[in-house]
Amino acid sequence: MKEKSRFKTKHSTLNRMSAIILTGVSKKYTIHHEKPTFVEHIIKGSHEEFWALKDVNLEIRKGERVGLIGPNGSGKTTLLKIIAGISTPTSGRVDTHGKIVSLIDLRAGFHPDLTGIENIFLNGMILGLSKGEINKKLTSIISFADIGPFIDAPLFTYSSGMTLRLGFAIAIFSNPRIILLDEALSVGDQDFQKKSQREISRLSKQYLTVIFVSHNLQEIYNSCERIITLNKGKIIGDAMRKNFVI
Amino acid sequence: MNNLNKKYLKYYFDFLWTMTEKELKARYKHTVFGFLWVVVNPLLQMIVIGFVFRLFIKEPIANYYAYLFSGLLVWNFFSLSLTKATPSIVYERSLIKKAKFPNAVIPLSIILSNAVNLIIALFLLGIPTAVVGLLTIWRLPQLIASLILLICFTCGLSLLTSALNVRYRDVSFFVQALLIIWFYATPIVYSISVIPYNLMWFWRMNPMTSIIQLYQYIFADAAPPGLGMLTINLVIMSFISMLGFWVFHKENKYFDDWV
Numbered sequence: 096m097k098e099k100s101r102f103k104t105k106h107s108t109l110n111r112m113s114a115i116i117l118t119g120v121s122k123k124y125t126i127h128h129e130k131p132t133f134v135e136h137i138i139k140g141s142h143e144e145f146w147a148l149k150d151v152n153l154e155i156r157k158g159e160r161v162g163l164i165g166p167n168g169s170g171k172t173t174l175l176k177i178i179a180g181i182s183t184p185t186s187g188r189v190d191t192h193g194k195i196v197s198l199i200d201l202r203a204g205f206h207p208d209l210t211g212i213e214n215i216f217l218n219g220m221i222l223g224l225s226k227g228e229i230n231k232k233l234t235s236i237i238s239f240a241d242i243g244p245f246i247d248a249p250l251f252t253y254s255s256g257m258t259l260r261l262g263f264a265i266a267i268f269s270n271p272r273i274i275l276l277d278e279a280l281s282v283g284d285q286d287f288q289k290k291s292q293r294e295i296s297r298l299s300k301q302y303l304t305v306i307f308v309s310h311n312l313q314e315i316y317n318s319c320e321r322i323i324t325l326n327k328g329k330i331i332g333d334a335m336r337k338n339f340v341i
Numbered sequence: 342m343n344n345l346n347k348k349y350l351k352y353y354f355d356f357l358w359t360m361t362e363k364e365l366k367a368r369y370k371h372t373v374f375g376f377l378w379v380v381v382n383p384l385l386q387m388i389v390i391g392f393v394f395r396l397f398i399k400e401p402i403a404n405y406y407a408y409l410f411s412g413l414l415v416w417n418f419f420s421l422s423l424t425k426a427t428p429s430i431v432y433e434r435s436l437i438k439k440a441k442f443p444n445a446v447i448p449l450s451i452i453l454s455n456a457v458n459l460i461i462a463l464f465l466l467g468i469p470t471a472v473v474g475l476l477t478i479w480r481l482p483q484l485i486a487s488l489i490l491l492i493c494f495t496c497g498l499s500l501l502t503s504a505l506n507v508r509y510r511d512v513s514f515f516v517q518a519l520l521i522i523w524f525y526a527t528p529i530v531y532s533i534s535v536i537p538y539n540l541m542w543f544w545r546m547n548p549m550t551s552i553i554q555l556y557q558y559i560f561a562d563a564a565p566p567g568l569g570m571l572t573i574n575l576v577i578m579s580f581i582s583m584l585g586f587w588v589f590h591k592e593n594k595y596f597d598d599w600v
Contacts, residue, residue, distance in 0.1 A: 124598060176597060180441035183594035196440070203435035208367045217363055220356045221442050225348075249370075 113192065114273055114304040115155040115178055120187030122148040122173050122328075147173040148184070149328040157192070157272075158302035162319030164312065169325040171308045175199065175275045178306070193272025193304075196222055201262030207251040211242060214250055215265055222269045232268045239294075240264035256284060263291055273304040278311075292318075353443060360450035365457060379458045380465055383413050394530050402532050404561040407470050411560035412529035412553050414466065418459040419495055419549065420520045422452045426499035427506050427513045434600035444593050448503040452495050460488070463560075470560050480559045487555040490578070494548060497582025500589040507592065507599045527553055532563070545570055548578045 126143040147170045155161055163171050176182035177189060179197040204218045215236055219229040237246055240261040245253060253261075266274075274295065299305060309315050315322060322339050324332030369375045387410045395405070402408050426448035430437065433447050463484075470476040506512040527549045528536075536544055544550045551566035551574040558565040566574070 176438075181438060182597045200435065200439055203439040206363055206367055208370045209363060213363070213366070216359055220352075220359050221436060221440050223352075223440070223442065225352050226355045226359075 112156050113154050114157045114159070115153070115192075116188075116190045117151050117153040117178070118188040118190075120148055120151045120153075120177060120184045120189060121146060122170075122177060122182065123185040146328050148177070151187070151328075151330055153323070153330065153333075155304060155306070157304055158299070159321055160299060160305045160319045161307065162315035162322045163306060163308045163325065164310075164315060164322060165325035170328040171325055172199070172277060173328075174325065175277055175306065175308060178273075179275055191273065194223065194270060195273040195275065196266045196269055196271035197275040197277070198263065198266055199275065199277045201259050201266070202255075203262075205250050205258060205262070208249055210249055211237075211246040211253075211261060214261070218262070218265045219269060222266065224269050228270075236261075236264045236268050239268070256287065260287060263287075267291075267294055267298070271298075271303065273306070274298075275306050275308075277308045353446070356443070357446045357450055357453065360446050361453040361457070364450055364454035368454070376458075376461065379462050383410065383417055383462065386417075387413055390530055403563070404475060407466075407475055407561035408532075408557050408563055409530060410466055411463075411556040412527075414459060414462050415491060415553055415556050416524060416527065416529050416549075418455050419491070420524070422455045422495050423499055423502065423516055423520065424513075425455075426451045427502040427516045430503050430507050430596060431510070431600055437596050437600055444596060445500060445589060448499045449496060452492065452499055456488075456492050466560060475562050476560055483555065484559050487552065487559065490555075491552050494552070494578045494582060497578070497585035499585070501581065501585035504585075504589040504592040507596050523547075523549065529553055534564075545573050546577065548574045548581070550574060 124145045179195050204221050205214050242257045320336050429448045551571045554566040557563040
């Protein structure tokens with residue numbers, strides 16, 4: 096299998112089988128109640144702190160489909176952000192292998208005044224694709240998104256479903272090796288949900304790693320082989336589906 | 342490894358250019374005059390300021406309109422870039438939260454799109470000044486050097502303010518206030534020769550003094566900045582720019598926590 100290795104981080108501790116290794120990862124947020132201002136910072140000096148993740152150790156193998164569950168505020172989204180490299184852990188180490196695409200917000204990164212094609216280039220480059228790669232994939236992206244003649248129209252004329260399909264198409268055609276889903280596919284219509292699920296299953300057979308966050312336990316149970324439970328920033332459960340008790 | 346860096350560099354500049362195109366396209370979409378606005382605004386400003394200051398300034402400056410126009414174009418580029426780039430990271434929070442990508446392209450693309458405007462405007466200014474014989478072909482290398490200097494300094498300062506603005510939102514208000522004072526503290530509408538010698542140190546500390554003087558020298562045949570002034574200004578500019586790159590590089594990892 097050909098590996099895309101353009102933006103990978105150091106992976107000296109990774110063996111060939113693992114996609115993600117988190118070692119002692121913690122994340123601290125300072126709680127700011129209002130807009131942060133310089134004056135406030137000087138006067139108050141200290142801040143309230145909140146640990147979103149506390150000493151998380153986790154290894155995820157290539158091709159694994161992992162479900163992440165836990166109550167609100169248990170650190171699920173923070174964990175995804177740290178894996179994606181959007182957020183930096185306060186302490187600990189993150190090693191990932193292969194390109195990561197987060198489907199956390201599919202509508203982000205589009206400009207309403209630009210056309211569909213112009214937005215494909217913009218969004219694709221944010222996801223780390225080069226201009227040449229986007230050119231090659233342009234027709235597949237357009238046909239998967241199924242937005243027909245609207246591709247030359249500015250994005251503000253799109254329905255929200257069309258924007259969503261375009262966002263998903265770009266993400267899926269950006270050659271990810273790891274996909275992070277944050278209830279992203281629970282939006283959109285039935286056809287779109289089925290189509291995207293099929294696409295993820297297909298890619299999953301090619302050793303695509305999927306991490307899936309949802310509150311819908313049944314959905315997680317149906318589509319993931321490993322289920323990790325988070326609570327208050329700690330992993331409190333990690334079981335294969337066959338051993339998992341609902 | 343070398344190959345990987347080259348590929349990344351190509352990606353970086355392609356990305357920067359795509360974002361710049363986005364800025365330019367989005368700015369002039371749905372406008373009737375489009376790029377014409379680049380010239381119309383400073384032209385109006387020049388006519389008004391030129392008219393008003395003629396009444397106040399005792400010692401007339403030679404080629405005053407060319408002097409004023411070159412200074413105003415450069416100042417407008419600097420001031421518009423800084424006001425737009427400073428809050429840019431906060432405005433583009435949806436991008437920051439979407440993926441890991443070189444965040445610096447957000448403020449840099451704003452500056453680059455303004456630079457495209459500036460170059461067009463300077464070209465349009467070049468035609469009449471060349472016709473009356475103020476601008477000659479020999480000034481071209483100096484013009485290119487001045488452009489590089491101006492763009493680099495604007496980039497460095499904008500990286501500094503945009504990174505700090507993520508944590509301290511006061512920065513963008515501070516920049517707006519500073520720019521108003523800065524405009525009058527820079528010899529754009531007046532000549533530096535009216536400054537008393539004992540206050541000169543203040544103008545020497547202002548890096549925009551010699552930048553503006555360079556353009557006035559090129560387009561209006563005004564006196565070029567003195568060597569001492571240029572050296573001090575260059576040192577200050579390099580210091581601010583390096584500080585900007587360093588702060589942005591350091592803060593960049595924590596943007597997501599604050600937007």
